[in-house]
Structure formats: structure tokens, C-alpha cells
Amino acid sequence: MKALPMLCTLVFFAVLANAQDETVKTLQTEAGKSIAKDPKDTSSKIWKTGGTFSFNLAQGTLSNWAAGGDKFSLSVNTFINAHAFYKKGKASWDNNVDIYYGLVKTTSLGTRKNDDRFDLLSKYGQSIHKNWNLTGLFNLRSQVLKGYEYPDANTKIYNSNFFAPAYLLLSPGFDYHPSSNFSLFLSPATSRWIIVNDTTLSTIYGLQAGNKSIFQFGAYASANYSANLSKVVTYKGKLDLFSNYKSRPQNIDLYMTNQFAAKISRVLSTTLSVSFIYDDDVKLFGKNGDSPGLQFQSLLGVGLLVKL
Structure with a gap:
């Protein structure tokens, strides 16, 4: 896994290098760890707010179907983004929250989650150069409801819950923002807490039995990028890397999200979400279920995509 973050980083920035045209440079990033300001926006407002709402639905029904399959299946996925940013003089304060939730229901397996995440960011900065800010960053990631692993159709294993785990990060650093569609935050001195509010889960998230939190100190980098890949297809991605000095x-821990959206009409779109997570402290995988591993998620859907 030592080489995987470097590979993901190379892939991420390869896309960046090949998409720098004028359309890309004026694209407004509406979600993610940096909220882009449109350079053409001359509004004098100190506070600006907005967001995105996405709702995807897929359903299937079978009756006397020779090829086989579940009689009924239903998949629902939602994404909500809300942001507010402040700008006055050399001071800026960006606030962003992303919430993901999804369910899958089939006749044979019942109802199961296929997504459950929230990601809260607050970032305050003072401009020190044309493209550089001296910045303090706060980030919190967790989920809302209980999570289970399903080794087979008849077994489920409880492995996560609200604030079990949660990742709290405080980081002073430098924010490089050369264009409206790209930002890079760098910090050599970042404090991170892993919180596991349910002590029955402590050991699988790198804590000692019975403990509810562990403190880590290390280096942190966060890159965010958006692009127009064609007249109807857009891309937004982010890559977070953390190295625990202790x-x-x-x-290196990795958190990477990629979102593609293809417009069908004014409010309808096809969306593809691909996410990767690697946390060296998460002992849930491997042959014996007690070692870290690369987590992968891919979701494809058609539905509403509304800008707020």
C-alpha cells in the first residue's frame, strides 16, 4: 500500500495537466474542500452561499423471468452539498458540508446501505501572496447510521456507527489557489483525532480496547480539482493524504473522491461517483479480517441534479 497513494496522486494530477483550457479555468467548483470564486463575479457581497442537490433512483421488477434474479430491487442515492464563504480584503473564510446517503433493497437480501458519509470543512485564510493564503483548516468526517459488513447472504457484522469512527483534523498550513478550478493545501504539522464512540469497535480502528479516541500528529495535503471534460460532462475530484509521524x-492514509456528471436536461443527469479510502489503522480486511486494505466504492445513477 506504500506505493498506492503515490500512484493515485500521479493519476489525479495527470488529469489536471491535460485539462487546462479557458473553459476549465472559469468553471465554478461548488463542492469540495475549496469553494471556488468565479473571477467574473463582481458582486460586493461579503457572504455568498449555494449548494447542490442530487437524487438518483433505480428500480427493477421480475416475474416468470427465465434468466433468474430478484423479483424486486430498488436503489436510492442522495447527495447534498451546502457552502457559505466570506471574503473581505485579504481575509477569507470557506465553509462546506457534503452529505451522502444511499439504500439498496432487494427481495432476497432486504434493505442495506450502500453509502453513508458526511464531510464538514471550515477554512480561514489570510492572503500573503497573489495565489497563496496562510490558512487554518478544520475538517470532520463520519457517518450517520449503523453500518454492517455482509460476509454472506445470512450474516451481518456490525462495524461502524455515528462517530464510530469519526476523523477530526486541525491543520495550520498554506493554501495554493492559482485558478478557480484548482487548490492545494499543504501542512507539515497537522493534528488528527480518531474518535470511536462505541468502545466495542475500538480495536478495529486502531485504538486500544475500551478507548474512545487516539491522537495522531503528521503531515497533511489536500488537492481539489474540477474540469469540463466536454460540453455536457463535468468532473470534480479531491485527494487527501495524511502521514502519521508517530x-x-x-x-500514507488516503481519501479520494471522483464525481462525473453528464447533463441530460436542465435538471436531469447521469452521475458516476468513484471513491477510494486507505487507512492504515482500520483493521477490517484481509484473509482474517484484521488488517488494513484499500476501500473502493463506485455508484452510477440517473436522476435529479439541482443547483441551489
Whole structure:
């Protein structure tokens, strides 16, 4: 896993290098860890707000179907983004929240989650150069409801819950923002807490039995990018990397999201979400279910996409 973050980083920035045209440079990033300001926007408002709402639905029904399959299946996925940013003089304060939730229901397996995440960011900065801010960053990631692993159709294993785990990050650093569609935050001194509010889950998230939190100190980088890939297809992605100085710093934790949207009409679109997570402290995977591993998620759907 030591080489995987470097590979993901190369792939991420390869896309960046090949998409720098005038259309891309004026694209407004509406979600993610940096909220882009349109350079053509001459509004004098100190506070600006907005967001995105996405709702995707897929359903299937079978009756006397020779090829086989579940009699009924239903998939629902939602995404909500809300942001507010402040700008006055050299001071800026960006606030952003992303909420994901999804369910799948089939006749044979019942109802199961296929997505459950929230990501809250607050970032305050003072301009020190044309493209550089001296910045303080706060980030909180967790989920809302209980999560289970399903080794087979008849077994489910409880492995997560609200604030079990949660990742709280405080980071002073430098924010490089050369264009409206790209930003890079760098910090060599970042404090991170892993919180596990349910002590029955402590050991699988790198804590000692019975403990509810662990403190980590390390280096942190966060890159955010958006692009117009064609007249109807857009892309937004982010990559977070964290190296824990206190334990195996060479095993870099990774959190990467990629979202593609293809417009069908004014409010209808096809969306594809691809996410990767690697956390060296999460002991849920491997042959014996007690080692870290690369987490992968892919969701494809058709539905509403509304800008607020």
C-alpha cells in the first residue's frame, strides 16, 4: 500500500495537466474542500452561499423471468452539498458540508446501505501572496447510521456507527489557489483525532480496547480539482493524504473522491461517483479480517441534479 497513494496522486494530477483550457479555468467548483470564486463575479457581497442537490433512483421488477434474479430491487442515492464563504480584503473564510446517503433493497437480501458519509470543512485564510493564503483548516468526517459488513447472504457484522469512527483534523498550513478550478493545501504539522464512540469497535480502528479516541500528529495535503471534460460532462475530484509521524509514517492514509456528471436536461443527469479510502489503522480486511486494505466504492445513477 506504500506505493498506492503515490500512484493515485500521479493519476489525479495527470488529469489536471491535460485539462487546462479557458473553459476549465472559469468553471465554478461548488463542492469540495475549496469553494471556488468565479473571477467574473463582481458582486460586493461579503457572504455568498449555494449548494447542490442530487437524487438518483433505480428500480427493477421480475416475474416468470427465465434468466433468474430478484423479483424486486430498488436503489436510492442522495447527495447534498451546502457552502457559505466570506471574503473581505485579504481575509477569507470557506465553509462546506457534503452529505451522502444511499439504500439498496432487494427481495432476497432486504434493505442495506450502500453509502453513508458526511464531510464538514471550515477554512480561514489570510492572503500573503497573489495565489497563496496562510490558512487554518478544520475538517470532520463520519457517518450517520449503523453500518454492517455482509460476509454472506445470512450474516451481518456490525462495524461502524455515528462517530464510530469519526476523523477530526486541525491543520495550520498554506493554501495554493492559482485558478478557480484548482487548490492545494499543504501542512507539515497537522493534528488528527480518531474518535470511536462505541468502545466495542475500538480495536478495529486502531485504538486500544475500551478507548474512545487516539491522537495522531503528521503531515497533511489536500488537492481539489474540477474540469469540463466536454460540453455536457463535468468532473470534480479531491485527494487527501495524511502521514502519521508517530506510527508507520511511510503508510500514507488516503481519501479520494471522483464525481462525473453528464447533463441530460436542465435538471436531469447521469452521475458516476468513484471513491477510494486507505487507512492504515482500520483493521477490517484481509484473509482474517484484521488488517488494513484499500476501500473502493463506485455508484452510477440517473436522476435529479439541482443547483441551489
